[in-house]
Amino acid sequence: MVLLVVQPLLVGGYLPGVPRRSGRYLHRWTGALLVTAVILHVAGLWRTSPSDMIDALLFVSPTLFSPWGGAAMWAIFAAALLAVFRLRGSLRLRAWRLGHSGLVLAAVLASVMHALLIEGTMGPLSKVLLCGVAIAAIAKVLFDLRAWKTLTRPRG
Incomplete structure (x- = not known):
């Protein structure tokens, strides 16, 4: 969850002492770290309960938090894949900004819903606060960067 807070703050240039250009570079690396963390999370769950993981990945799990975790995982993977295509020049800026922003x-x-529904090691207050900060961070950056503004074409 902490990476979901840091990611938008890096790309938006909101972290003190981190220039915006460096923030964008670090955004890529923390994105790779986020994908790695999700893979390790799923691998660890697979190791402890493969049948539950199959149910979760197929969206047939009886637990309420599993579909949200699966949706978050696939959205993170898709956002990362779009970033790779953008770096290779395979996507136009407009399509990339809208797709990446929407998936993120x-x-x-989905990660917030997943976290809030799980009863785990985090206390309820710290979990709600961290989830609130993650939502506030992404909302602030998406609003300020106005990814949807690429839908309008300049007149003239």
């Missing part, structure tokens, strides 16, 4: 927003919201 979906990933954060």
Whole structure:
């Protein structure tokens, strides 16, 4: 969850002492770290309960938090894949900004739902606060960067 807070703050240039250009570079690396963390999370769960993981990955799990975790995972993977295509020049800026922003927003919201529904090691207050900060961070950056503004074409 902490990486979901840091990611938008890096790309938006909101972390003190981190210039915006460096923030964008670090955004890529923390994105790779986030994908790695999700893979390790899923691998660890697979190791402890393969049948539950199969149910979760197929969206047939009886637990309420599993579908949200699966949705968050696939949204994170898709956002990362779009970033790779953008770096290779395979995507236009407009399509990339809209797609990446939409997938990232979906990933954060699904991750928040997943985290809030799990009864785990985090206390309820710290979990709610961290989830609130993640939502606030993504909302602030998406609003300020106005990814959707690429839908309008200049007149003239």
